[in-house]
Amino acid sequence: MNEKEIIDPWSSNLPENYRDIINNFGLEKFNVHDFPEPNLLMRRGIIFAGRGLGIISKSIKQKKKFYILTGIMPTADKVHFGTKSVIDMAVYFQKHGAETYVLVADLEAAATRGVDLQTAKKRALEIHIPCYVALGLDLKKTKFYFQSSNQDVTNLAFEISNKATLNEYKAIYGNAEPSRIMSSLLQVADILHPQLKEQMPGIIPIGIDQDPHMRLARDIASRASKFKFILPSSINHKFVPSLTGDLKMSKSEGNSLFLLDSDKEIKDKISKALTGGQKTLKEQKELGGNPDKDMIFELFRQHLIENDSELKKREEDYRNGKILDSENKEYATKLLIEFMNDFRKKFEKAQKEVKKSFD
Amino acid sequence: MNEKEIIDPWSSNLPENYRDIINNFGLEKFNVHDFPEPNLLMRRGIIFAGRGLGIISKSIKQKKKFYILTGIMPTADKVHFGTKSVIDMAVYFQKHGAETYVLVADLEAAATRGVDLQTAKKRALEIHIPCYVALGLDLKKTKFYFQSSNQDVTNLAFEISNKATLNEYKAIYGNAEPSRIMSSLLQVADILHPQLKEQMPGIIPIGIDQDPHMRLARDIASRASKFKFILPSSINHKFVPSLTGDLKMSKSEGNSLFLLDSDKEIKDKISKALTGGQKTLKEQKELGGNPDKDMIFELFRQHLIENDSELKKREEDYRNGKILDSENKEYATKLLIEFMNDFRKKFEKAQKEVKKSFD
Numbered sequence: 001m002n003e004k005e006i007i008d009p010w011s012s013n014l015p016e017n018y019r020d021i022i023n024n025f026g027l028e029k030f031n032v033h034d035f036p037e038p039n040l041l042m043r044r045g046i047i048f049a050g051r052g053l054g055i056i057s058k059s060i061k062q063k064k065k066f067y068i069l070t071g072i073m074p075t076a077d078k079v080h081f082g083t084k085s086v087i088d089m090a091v092y093f094q095k096h097g098a099e100t101y102v103l104v105a106d107l108e109a110a111a112t113r114g115v116d117l118q119t120a121k122k123r124a125l126e127i128h129i130p131c132y133v134a135l136g137l138d139l140k141k142t143k144f145y146f147q148s149s150n151q152d153v154t155n156l157a158f159e160i161s162n163k164a165t166l167n168e169y170k171a172i173y174g175n176a177e178p179s180r181i182m183s184s185l186l187q188v189a190d191i192l193h194p195q196l197k198e199q200m201p202g203i204i205p206i207g208i209d210q211d212p213h214m215r216l217a218r219d220i221a222s223r224a225s226k227f228k229f230i231l232p233s234s235i236n237h238k239f240v241p242s243l244t245g246d247l248k249m250s251k252s253e254g255n256s257l258f259l260l261d262s263d264k265e266i267k268d269k270i271s272k273a274l275t276g277g278q279k280t281l282k283e284q285k286e287l288g289g290n291p292d293k294d295m296i297f298e299l300f301r302q303h304l305i306e307n308d309s310e311l312k313k314r315e316e317d318y319r320n321g322k323i324l325d326s327e328n329k330e331y332a333t334k335l336l337i338e339f340m341n342d343f344r345k346k347f348e349k350a351q352k353e354v355k356k357s358f359d
Numbered sequence: 360m361n362e363k364e365i366i367d368p369w370s371s372n373l374p375e376n377y378r379d380i381i382n383n384f385g386l387e388k389f390n391v392h393d394f395p396e397p398n399l400l401m402r403r404g405i406i407f408a409g410r411g412l413g414i415i416s417k418s419i420k421q422k423k424k425f426y427i428l429t430g431i432m433p434t435a436d437k438v439h440f441g442t443k444s445v446i447d448m449a450v451y452f453q454k455h456g457a458e459t460y461v462l463v464a465d466l467e468a469a470a471t472r473g474v475d476l477q478t479a480k481k482r483a484l485e486i487h488i489p490c491y492v493a494l495g496l497d498l499k500k501t502k503f504y505f506q507s508s509n510q511d512v513t514n515l516a517f518e519i520s521n522k523a524t525l526n527e528y529k530a531i532y533g534n535a536e537p538s539r540i541m542s543s544l545l546q547v548a549d550i551l552h553p554q555l556k557e558q559m560p561g562i563i564p565i566g567i568d569q570d571p572h573m574r575l576a577r578d579i580a581s582r583a584s585k586f587k588f589i590l591p592s593s594i595n596h597k598f599v600p601s602l603t604g605d606l607k608m609s610k611s612e613g614n615s616l617f618l619l620d621s622d623k624e625i626k627d628k629i630s631k632a633l634t635g636g637q638k639t640l641k642e643q644k645e646l647g648g649n650p651d652k653d654m655i656f657e658l659f660r661q662h663l664i665e666n667d668s669e670l671k672k673r674e675e676d677y678r679n680g681k682i683l684d685s686e687n688k689e690y691a692t693k694l695l696i697e698f699m700n701d702f703r704k705k706f707e708k709a710q711k712e713v714k715k716s717f718d
Contacts, residue, residue, distance in 0.1 A: 107517040114521065116585070117514065147517075154513040155476065158466040158506075158545070162473065162538035169537065178528065178544060179521035181537045186517070226475070 018208070018238060022049050025211055030235065036060060039092045041085055041237060043308060044301050051214060052233030055201045060096045067194045067202040068093035069101040071187075072128040074120035075113050078258040079131045082207070082240035085302060089205035089235060091136040098203070100142040102132060103190050107147040107154070111179040117148050129354050131259050134346035139353055147186060152196055156189035157182075163223040164216065172212045188217045195229050203233045211236065240302060243295050245274035257299075260344065263337050270296070270333045276318070277325040288321040296328045304335040377567075377597060381408050384570055386595065395419060398451045400444055400596060402667060403660050410573060411592030414560045419455045426553045426561040427452035428460040430546075431487040433479040434472050437617040438490045441566070441599035444661060448564035448594060450495040457562070459501040461491060462549050466506040466513070470538040476507050488713050490618050493705035498712055506545060511555055515548035516541075522582040523575065531571045547576045554588050562592045570595065599661060602654050604633035616658075619703065622696050629655070629692045635677070636684040647680035655687045663694040 022029060027049040032038045034057040041047050059066035070090050094100045106120035124146070133139045147153055164185070169176035173184070194202055206214060214234040221229040244255040257269060276294030278284040291297040297315065305311045317323040381388060386408040391397045393416040400406050418425035429449050453459045465479035483505070492498045506512055528535035528543070550563055550573075565573060573593040580588040603614040616628060635653030637643040650656040656674065664670045676682040 107514060110514075110518045111520045117518070148514045149510065151508065151510055151513070154510070154517075155466060155469075155507045158513075158541055159469045159476070161470045161541040162536075164537050166536050177521075177525050178523050178540045181540055182517055182520040182544065185537060185541065 018048055021208055025215075027051060027211070027236065028053050036096065039088060040306060040308075041088055041302060042092070044311075046085065046237050046302055047089070047235060048238060049208065050203075050233060050235040051211075051218065052201070052203075052231055053235065055230070056093075056203045056233050056235075059201050060093075063097060065198070065200045066093075066098050067101060067200060068098040069103070069191060069194065069202055069204055071190065072102060072104045072124055072132070073109060074104055074106060074123040074128060075109050075115055077123050077127055078260070079128060080240075081257045081259070081299075081303060083131075084135060084259065085237050085240055086205050086207075087132055087135040087137065089237070090132075093203060093205075094137060094141065099194065099200075100137065101190075101194055102129070102137070102142055102144045103150070103153075104128070104144070104146045105187075105190075107186055108183040110148075111183050121146065125354060125358055126351065129358075130347050130350035133350035133354060134259075134343055139350070139357060147190065150193070153186065153189045153193045156193050156196065157185040160188060160192075160220050160224050161185050163220045168216065168219075172216060184213065184216065187213055188220050191217045191232050192221055192224075192227070192229050195227070199228055199230055201230050201233060203235055205235050205237065207239060208236045209239070210234075241295060241298055243269055243273040245293075245295055257336075259340075260347065261340065263340070266336045266340065267333055270329050270336065273329065275325045275328070281324065284324055285321045288319045289323075289325065291315040291318045294318070294328075296325070296332045299332055299336070304332060304339065377407055380567055384574075386410060386570070387412050389594065395455065398447060399665060399667075400447055400661060401451070403670075405444065405596050405661055406448070406594060407597060408567065409592060409594040410570075410577065411560070411562075411590055412594065414589070415452075415562045415592050415594075418560050419452075422456060424557070424559045425452075425457050426460060426559060427457040428462070428550060428553065428561055428563055430462045430464050430549065431483055431491070432464050432468060433482040433487060434468050434474055436482050436486055437619070438487060439599075440616045440618070440658075440662060442490075443494060443618065444596050444599055445564050445566075446491050446494040446496065448596070449491075452562060452564075453496060453500065458553065458559075459496065460549075460553055461488070461496070461501055461503045462509070462512075463487070463503070463505045464546075464549075466545055467542040469507075470542050480505065484713060484717055485710065488717075489706050489709035492709035492713060493702055494618075498709070498716060503717075506549065509552070512545065512548045512552045515552050515555065516544045519547060519551075519579050519583050520544050522579045527575065527578075531575060543572065543575065546572055547579050550576045550591050551580055551583075551586070551588050554586070558587055558589055560589050560592060562594055564594050564596065566598060567595045568598070600654060600657055602628055602632040604652075604654055616695075618699075619706065620699065622699070625695050625699065626692055629688050629695065632688065634684045634687070640683065643683055644680045647678045648682075648684065650674040650677045653677070653687075655684070655691045658691055658695070663691060663698065 028051060030047050030049050030053065032042050035042060056066060068090050070086055090100065104120065104124040106117050109115035109120050110117060129144055166176055169181055173180055191204055218231045221231050242255045243257060273295040275296060276290035278287050300311055314323065387410060389406050389408050389412065391401050394401060415425060427449050429445055449459065463479065463483040465476050468474035468479050469476060488503055525535055528540055532539055553561055563573065577590045580590050601614045602616060632654045634655055635649035637646050659670055673682060
């Protein structure tokens with residue numbers, strides 16, 4: 001990769017409000033040059049901020065122990081492309097030496113959504129964990145666990161519960177119902193528990209909307225002095241917008257792309273996607289389109305086009321009216337179907353391996 | 360035991376405010392005739408109320424399955440005589456067929472008092488559990504467990520957390536801090552978890568001050584419909600007053616009697632105990648004393664004099680001025696030292712058995 005091809009996270013790709021978020025929340029700007037072999041999310045400003053990034057960068061460069069932790073919320077039986085971005089980051093850190101933890105948030109799902117533990121377990125083993133493995137997580141090197149079977153985590157949640165106050169919960173969540181408080185403390189315990197055996201830095205890849213959890217986790221970690229936790233780090237990605245331009249892909253909406261979508265579903269969804277094109281073909285050719293407000297380009301940038309030069313050229317061509325929406329959509333459909341065919345094979349293989357591994 | 364010798368719980372022994380409590384809280388009056396072979400606490404109005412008592416009475420009489428559950432709060436390394444009353448009730452129900460559960464509230468102690476799990480474990484194994492066994496619980500028939508090692512309980516706490524609201528917590532506890540909420544939900548899970556394998560009635564012996572916990576447990580049990588819990592029952596004892604007449608024995612105060620107190624401690628404490636006697640010896644002989652306001656008689660009633668006729672005669676003699684405070688104290692000291700010598704032997708034996716059983 002040519003260093004010059006790195007797209008600055010502070011380019012026009014980053015909406016003004018993301019800059020505000022960084023300033024208002026006291027986040028650190030993500031600097032792509034601090035991390036070796038950045039993946040496309042890192043190169044293209046999708047990853048744009050974090051907390052405690054320095055200690056992670058240092059751990060990677062100096063080959064010191066650190067961990068990555070992410071979770072599975074087994075409320076749905078599908079995995080959307082927003083989750084793929086998180087796993088892409090987990091894969092990045094795993095490949096750069098991180099101990100890897102993936103929790104199934106079955107107790108949280110039970111507490112906040114009434115999903116029973118058996119349903120959660122079935123979904124995780126049959127869908128989510130195989131998806132994560134098919135996306136590139138190494139099954140043997142990843143510690144998948146269920147909250148309901150990890151006594152270290154549940155015990156830690158109780159032990160740290162006196163390090164947060166009701167007023168903090170109200171300030172952070174508005175809603176401070178018992179189930180919310182329990183879930184949140186469990187989440188903090190998940191984040192910190194890899195350090196029970198050995199103090200080490202850890203990184204949690206999260207959407208920027210999850211930052212309040214992270215601040216709470218860091219506050220609690222600093223107050224729970226007897227555990228001597230290193231404050232956990234976070235790395236934030238921008239929302240993966242829905243195909244129709246909503247801020248965030250959701251598990252429940254029809255306008256989101258899911259891993260394992262069929263060719264037909266892909267074609268249908270892409271055909272309806274919001275583009276940055278003009279109203280008429282004539283205008284598009286004359287005025288060009290805007291790739292920054294185009295959901296097809298979001299897919300190219302975040303998932304489908306690995307090569308930075310290719311992406312850059314396509315963006316230019318789109319701006320100049322050389323590429324039309326129909327061509328973009330056709331190309332995206334082709335790439336997505338290719339991706340999905342490959343993914344489906346990996347998923348089926350992973351399903352068998354996961355079944356074997358958890359039996 | 361002669362039926363006529365049963366002391367009515369609604370006799371003058373029960374202060375007016377206990378009647379108010381029953382009325383205000385909507386408790387059931389305890390009826391000693393509903394329970395076979397009542398122990399002295401039941402016969403003498405120390406046990407005075409409860410919730411769901413009918414189903415427990417029926418279970419005993421029809422020899423149907425039910426359970427008794429009580430706990431150990433490992434915040435202190437001593438067990439006082441207030442706890443003895445609770446265990447006497449547990450022993451009663453165990454002898455009348457109850458499955459017996461005794462939890463060590465180590466996670467609650469960690470959450471609300473900052474006691475670490477190792478300290479809690481050591482205290483429970485070396486002091487509390489052997490005390491409970493020495494008081495008559497059958498080690499082999501009793502399921503002692505640590506909250507921190509009982510995943511069924513911690514999981515259930517999370518699963519039921521959406522069945523209570525923040526406002527309920529505020530109403531019940533005033534303080535609705537996260538650690539309090541976590542502890543309370545864990546307590547409810549402790550109370551209900553024996554029914555996870557099989558639906559059955561259960562009884563929790565508690566001081567009347569603990570009734571709000573019980574109401575919450577029953578409310579949550581009725582709302583968590585998917586578990587099909589039978590509402591847990593409770594049986595309430597009056598406070599065991601301190602030797603100086605404070606409402607309740609406490610773990611931290613010097614005016615409470617502890618199991619394993621030395622002969623010297625017993626003598627000192629009894630000598631300072633509040634009595635119902637008159638100011639002068641002359642007045643006492645003329646006017647008599649009041650056994651209802653006498654802490655020595657509290658000990659006789661709750662712990663030291665098993666025979667109802669003997670107790671009744673001694674109360675009459677005290678009222679009539681035939682027995683003086685000094686004689687009462689001497690007799691109580693003698694009985695307590697006898698009890699304690701016997702208890703100490705049982706305790707030491709139990710310590711060895713517990714060590715063996717938990718190794």
